[in-house]
Amino acid sequence: MSPSPSSNAPRHPRRGLRGRLAALAGAVLLATAGLFTLAAPAHATGGVSVTGVSPSQGPTSGGTSVTITGTGFLDNDCLASAGHVYFDGNQASFTINGDTSITATAPAHAAGTVDVVVEAIDANCHSDVTSADHYTYVSTPSYSFTGFFSPVHNPPTVNTMNAGRAVPVKFSLSGNQGLDIFNSGYPASQQVTCDTNAPLSPVEETSGAGQSSLSYDSGSDTYTYVWKTDSAWSNTCRTFLLGLKDNSTHNANFKFS
Numbered sequence: 001m002s003p004s005p006s007s008n009a010p011r012h013p014r015r016g017l018r019g020r021l022a023a024l025a026g027a028v029l030l031a032t033a034g035l036f037t038l039a040a041p042a043h044a045t046g047g048v049s050v051t052g053v054s055p056s057q058g059p060t061s062g063g064t065s066v067t068i069t070g071t072g073f074l075d076n077d078c079l080a081s082a083g084h085v086y087f088d089g090n091q092a093s094f095t096i097n098g099d100t101s102i103t104a105t106a107p108a109h110a111a112g113t114v115d116v117v118v119e120a121i122d123a124n125c126h127s128d129v130t131s132a133d134h135y136t137y138v139s140t141p142s143y144s145f146t147g148f149f150s151p152v153h154n155p156p157t158v159n160t161m162n163a164g165r166a167v168p169v170k171f172s173l174s175g176n177q178g179l180d181i182f183n184s185g186y187p188a189s190q191q192v193t194c195d196t197n198a199p200l201s202p203v204e205e206t207s208g209a210g211q212s213s214l215s216y217d218s219g220s221d222t223y224t225y226v227w228k229t230d231s232a233w234s235n236t237c238r239t240f241l242l243g244l245k246d247n248s249t250h251n252a253n254f255k256f257s
Contacts, residue, residue: 047072048125053116057136059247062108066135067101068116070127074099083121087135088114108243109137143181143246144174149222152240152252163256164231169240170224171250179214186243187225194237194255206240229256 019092027194058064068085073096085104086095094104102118116133119126147154149170161167173181191200206227213226227240233256244249 025178027062039086042155048118048120048127050116050118050127050130052132053135056134057138058106059140060109060111060137061140062106066103066104066106068094068118068133069101070118071100072120073102073118074158084119086117086119099151104139106135111137111139113137139248141181143177143244143248145244145248145250146172146174148250148252155251155253158237158253158255160255160257161229163229163234163236164228167227167229167240167254168224169227169242170251171242173223173244174223175221176216176218179216181223182214182217183243183247183249186241186249187227188241188243189227189238190241191233192237192239192253197237197239197253229254 025138048070049072050068052067052069054067057062058066063082085092085102087107087109090107090109092104094102094108095103104116107226112132113136115129116135117127117129151159152167152169153159169187187206189206192198193200213223213228216222217224225242235257237253237255240252242252244250
């Protein structure tokens with residue numbers, strides 16, 4: 001009678017090794033044939049971040065030049081420079097000023113607050129959405145400007161007056177539009193030649209006479225902006241510029257004595 005096999009008989013470790021090598025070789029062949037690929041590790045957002053947007057609002061028509069501050073716009077963990085800038089998913093044209101600054105042109109968008117996202121060339125590397133990247137689109141108002149009222153005359157008339165005098169600039173917008181009607185940097189004035197009104201100096205924001213330089217009278221439907229002129233303007237000419245939030249600009253010409 002033959003002895004029964006012992007449970008302690010030696011196994012064949014080489015057979016297990018050969019099996020594992022065969023499986024690995026098969027996987028390599030499949031990968032080479034394109035039947036499956038090894039997934040690349042997902043990128044984190046890396047060093048790309050947005051910490052500020054200025055200005056933080058603009059018209060729904062777009063076109064506003066917006067400075068985006070942050071980190072990683074040139075060199076980040078993705079080893080790539082910024083590839084796209086999005087306003088709520090809408091791609092914007094932009095210029096990289098440096099690793100921490102981008103200037104972008106806001107695309108048109110409906111009124112509301114959106115997120116500004118900076119994305120590296122690798123789309124997996126982008127700035128996280130935070131409150132710091134908010135940009136608000138505001139509807140552009142539409143005003144009906146009917147011209148300046150007395151004592152200011154409209155072009156081509158040149159208004160003559162003493163330098164240093166406070167000038168009441170009166171006008172109507174066909175109803176009460178509130179007091180937040182001026183575009184940023186306006187009202188303004190600019191020195192010009194007295195014969196051709198050619199500019200001689202940059203446009204300068206005006207100084208109002210007192211804290212309440214703009215008022216509205218509902219009885220006459222008239223806005224009054226009190227413009228404080230400078231006594232140093234004697235014997236010069238200037239153009240007064242009224243820039244409104246509907247992006248219109250209206251001017252009046254002055255000659256000071």
